[in-house]
Amino acid sequence: METKGKFTYDYERPALATDCVIFGFDGGELKVLLMERETEDSQSTWSLPGGFVYMNETTEESAKRILHEKTGIKNVFVEQLYTFSEVDRDPRQRVVAVAYYALVNNKKFQIAAGLNAKNVAWFELSKMPKLIFDHSKIVKTALIRLKGKVRYQPIGFELLNEKFTLTQLQQLYEAILETTTDKRNFRKKILSMKLLKALNEKEQNVARKAAQYFSFDKQAYKEFTHSGFNFEL
Amino acid sequence: METKGKFTYDYERPALATDCVIFGFDGGELKVLLMERETEDSQSTWSLPGGFVYMNETTEESAKRILHEKTGIKNVFVEQLYTFSEVDRDPRQRVVAVAYYALVNNKKFQIAAGLNAKNVAWFELSKMPKLIFDHSKIVKTALIRLKGKVRYQPIGFELLNEKFTLTQLQQLYEAILETTTDKRNFRKKILSMKLLKALNEKEQNVARKAAQYFSFDKQAYKEFTHSGFNFEL
């Protein structure tokens, strides 16, 4: 128990923190951004970016602030995941963590990737190092959520640039859902929802037929949902 | 800030509480169990059962403990809903609330209903009183979750007795999803999953043809999911 501090309560309180699982998509692979810290015995351990919640911010604001402070990423999709409260999850003190997950598009992915020299790095899911505390469990929970959610909410687009090809979109879904899909059937289904705008623009400098660029039409999606339709893939 | 207390920290901490949305199903209606408290000005206000998290319990244990202490209900389905952290959600002090929702079957519903004389009561969703703080928002969030979840997880059964008729089951789904369904199609679909066991028992004392009782077959569901099938209604 702290004694030097200056905030005193008439009952004991857990500390409250936020942790963030940051997903990116690159090279056909789903990746997670992790931070490295040196421990006292000068071993390195990896963890999710996280920190304590301030008194004047919500947990969502806290997660976004920490995301920005620690990785430079801002203005991305962030959603609450789950609150982890095992009594001994942090052996040093009782910390309850409200976990969030973020989806980072390819452009911001590259910026975050540029920070590699420092203490953050992208990891493929199959190549994740051991993580501190219950952070592996948090990542696992985030993956399950992402897999479930991507099928009935158009959040996958958050992982691509504003303009993307149908092949990229299909690869994204295949990576997240760990499936393969027939190209024609995938295109038929996604185009039938009329939520994609075909742009007057094609890929450049590719040694093959250049693919058409599309963008997600947020306005059409609004009307789509208001008409009682449900996104589903 | 408290001054008489004996727990002191070197930075300010929000209080951590749990609140619980308790769903019951009776008379073809989905209901929520609420608590009444007297305020200082002797007006009554309604709220979700809730309380502070102890240092030696997880938030889930806290929610279950409080549920039991305040309503007598235990051994029911309880699942984490969402963490509410608006800075001013409780005007008296900063409280972050981890909300849970519980599904109470009809038998336990009746017991809880018997507490009516005291300070708890079941309310139909359309007849809910004004609630304290952000508790209406919490109920709304719980409803959205229940609606979403009931379609791809067999949690609806938690709201019925162990034995139930297909008509009861259908009414439950219709109440939660706010839809109507064709009786033959509903039966065809639910029975095709082979997750219901027909019991050698019928309704008693009804002034019409007595309906067959069924129960949910947990063992079959385990095998069902392990075979890669998904519950879906």
Added chain:
DNA sequence: TGGCTTAGTGTATTTTTAACACTATTTATT
């Protein structure tokens, strides 16, 4: 015994999903 009430059941149509293979375009290579 006739009336009331809800249980229980089958078929035909429409819609959705799944399976499947070739041509078109662009760049790189020789």
Added chain:
DNA sequence: AATAAATAGTGTTAAAAATACACTAAGCCA
């Protein structure tokens, strides 16, 4: 200039699932 390499883009058919729809069965009551 011709050809090879790579991936974009496209339509049809068959199977499965969802939907729409109406009568008979059983038990109690008046």
